Amino acid sequence: MTEMTSPAPLARTAVIVGASGGIGAALVQAVSERGEVERVFALSRRRPLDLPPKASWLSIDLEREATIDAAAAAIGEADLVIVATGLLQDQRQAVERSYRALTTEAMARSYLINTIGPALVAKAFLPRLPKDRRSVFAVLSARVGSISDNGLGGWHSYRASKAALNMMVRTLSIEVRRERPLALCVALHPGTVATPLSAPFQKGVPTEKLFPPELAAEQLLRVVEGLSPRDSGRFFAWDGSEIAP
Numbered sequence: 001m002t003e004m005t006s007p008a009p010l011a012r013t014a015v016i017v018g019a020s021g022g023i024g025a026a027l028v029q030a031v032s033e034r035g036e037v038e039r040v041f042a043l044s045r046r047r048p049l050d051l052p053p054k055a056s057w058l059s060i061d062l063e064r065e066a067t068i069d070a071a072a073a074a075i076g077e078a079d080l081v082i083v084a085t086g087l088l089q090d091q092r093q094a095v096e097r098s099y100r101a102l103t104t105e106a107m108a109r110s111y112l113i114n115t116i117g118p119a120l121v122a123k124a125f126l127p128r129l130p131k132d133r134r135s136v137f138a139v140l141s142a143r144v145g146s147i148s149d150n151g152l153g154g155w156h157s158y159r160a161s162k163a164a165l166n167m168m169v170r171t172l173s174i175e176v177r178r179e180r181p182l183a184l185c186v187a188l189h190p191g192t193v194a195t196p197l198s199a200p201f202q203k204g205v206p207t208e209k210l211f212p213p214e215l216a217a218e219q220l221l222r223v224v225e226g227l228s229p230r231d232s233g234r235f236f237a238w239d240g241s242e243i244a245p
């Protein structure tokens with residue numbers, strides 16, 4: 001991450017996509033607590049139970065582009081958008097331990113939720129980033145989506161969909177820079193966070209490396225605040241270190 005003398009003000013209007021998720025809900029809370037943030041939009045399929053007073057909820061389903069467009073149109077200009085949705089496994093599909101387990105359905109769903117959905121959010125929100133000041137479009141990726149870091153194998157669909165997401169971020173950043181030189185488009189790795197997504201895999205993770213969602217959200221916002229436009233297109237971990245693609 002580029003060295004900066006002081007952190008940038010976070011945002012005036014913040015949008016968190018995936019507000020019903022473990023990290024998404026904590027991000028809504030954390031951005032709402034920042035004095036400089038005037039408007040917070042929490043986007044998800046289900047309305048989260050505990051919304052801070054500053055936050056407004058809008059319905060969104062990544063599988064239906066019209067819902068993404070409608071939310072973006074209702075919000076208008078936004079200078080911080082964080083996409084915190086994602087699918088690792090659920091009742092319909094398990095992470096693969098071997099190529100023998102690959103199925104068309106699981107691969108297609110992983111790409112749909114982890115790559116295509118965030119790309120459609122970018123399509124709707126990038127034109128709404130301000131042109132005259134710093135703004136950030138960030139997606140939550142995962143270190144396992146780094147091709148060069150992959151020494152273990154497994155989790156084929158999740159890894160590949162996150163690698164594709166990282167490529168999407170880099171590609172978008174090049175285009176965004178032409179019209180909005182102060183805008184950033186980045187991928188972020190939150191660390192291992194105690195949420196439903198990681199619940200089946202938390203055994204064996206040392207306590208100090210399993211972040212409560214509230215801590216993960218704060219760490220991610222600190223990274224976002226420390227980024228400069230030169231960092232656009234890159235992939236950063238929760239501690240600000242860069243992850244190689």
Ligand SMILES: NC(=O)c1ccc[n+]([C@@H]2O[C@H](COP(=O)([O-])OP(=O)(O)OC[C@H]3O[C@@H](n4cnc5c(N)ncnc54)[C@H](OP(=O)(O)O)[C@@H]3O)[C@@H](O)[C@H]2O)c1
Binds near residue numbers: 190198
């Ligand atoms: N937790 C970790 O250790 C960890 C590590 C590395 C990376 N990450 C990444 O961080 C992000 C957030 O993870 P998390 O741990 O907070 O997961 P989570 O608690 O399972 O939340 C996932 C979120 O994605 C939403 N979502 C899934 N499909 C959707 C769809 N079709 N339309 C709209 N929303 C949809 C869920 O909404 P519903 O509530 O409507 O299902 C939920 O809000 C993910 O991208 C994940 O890959 C997490």
